[in-house]
Amino acid sequence: MRRFTRDGADFIVATTVDELVTRMAALEPDAPLDVARVRDEIAARDRMLDNEFGKDAQLTAIRGARKYRGDRLIRVAPPHRLTDSTHGPLIAVRLHVLTRKSLGGIQTDLECRALDATGTPIDGLYAVGEAAGFGGGGVHGYRSLEGTFLGSCLHTGLRAGRAIAAANRRSTRRSA
Ligand SMILES: Cc1cc2nc3c(=O)[nH]c(=O)nc-3n(C[C@H](O)[C@H](O)[C@H](O)COP(=O)(O)OP(=O)(O)OC[C@H]3O[C@@H](n4cnc5c(N)ncnc54)[C@H](O)[C@@H]3O)c2cc1C
Structure with missing residues (x-):
């Protein structure tokens, strides 16, 4: 203080x-x-x-x-x-207003690929963490427990990273 x-x-x-x-x-x-x-x-x-x-x-x-x-x-x-x-x-x-949790976000599949309105992955677009509904809402439901957000934000970051690396490997193999 x-x-x-x-x-x-x-x-x-x-x-x-x-x-x-x-x-x-x-x-x-x-x-x-x-x-x-x-x-x-x-x-x-x-x-x-x-x-x-x-x-x-x-x-x-x-x-x-x-x-x-x-x-x-x-x-x-x-x-x-x-x-x-x-x-x-x-x-x-003096307080500053901020959004602490979005309770929603961009819909994704299990590889964190962003989906369009028809549920089809948008090529090259991924979403994780708060932006994908993992800071409250999402897997935790609307009454998500305080303190459980960072874990799923990190987890979706990891999944997206792996999915992007795998997609890059596939694309390199195709062009080789
Ligand atoms: C006060 C507070 C306390 C919290 N306490 C806890 C807790 O105890 N336990 C817990 O699990 N969770 C807690 N949370 C929630 C948790 O911190 C968030 O859910 C988590 O950090 C979100 O991570 P993220 O990477 O998805 O988003 P963020 O950490 O918000 O990262 C998004 C990043 O994108 C950047 N960015 C935004 N727009 C652009 C742009 N156009 N171009 C480039 N960069 C951009 C931002 O600057 C930011 O660095 C708390 C949140 C707040 C606000």
């Missing part, structure tokens, strides 16, 4: 909400931030700390996790007010 807050272009560190939001707004002028609105949201969230039955989803998750002794001891810190200066400073992070 120290390194991120020192060198990270997307990190703002401040001691008050007003300073934090104002500086973040300056960092990203195209995405207007309303200081008063953020202040209200933080105050509403902090109020939930006094109410065990509050509806803040993050606090509910923290309280749930801390019911398990393992998480309580080493993983999940006790919740506290965001504006509690003894837990400061405040850190804001």
Whole structure:
């Protein structure tokens, strides 16, 4: 965290909400931030700390996790007010939207050859990994388990590499 807050272009560190939001707004002028609105949201969230039955989803998750002794001891810190200066400073992070999984992609056969709409391989075109539906979806189904994507991305890369090498060998033999 120290390194991120020192060198990270997307990190703002401040001691008050007003300073934090104002500086973040300056960092990203195209995405207007309303200081008063953020202040209200933080105050509403902090109020939930006094109410065990509050509806803040993050606090509910923290309280749930801390019911398990393992998480309580080493993983999940006790919740506290965001504006509690003894837990400061405040850190804001500019987020960048990305596609984490496509849950679909170019249809291929077992040699990773891309298929056209009729299911016929398109000559010389291969697809693997995310592009072929192996980053979620594909072999894993739509509820694919987190952490299972890289394996099939690598596997399809391997299969495509072998298929391309075999196709090249066949073509060399034909032209010899
Ligand atoms: C935040 C995050 C966390 C993840 N965590 C896990 C995890 O814990 N376990 C797990 O199994 N999976 C995880 N995944 C999913 C996994 O990382 C991806 O499914 C996998 O890396 C996809 O590999 P890929 O080679 O198919 O695609 P990518 O890794 O996306 O590679 C595609 C490459 O093509 C390049 N490219 C794009 N367009 C062009 C172009 N026009 N010309 C040339 N190059 C181009 C891109 O720059 C990129 O380098 C995570 C993904 C994300 C985003």
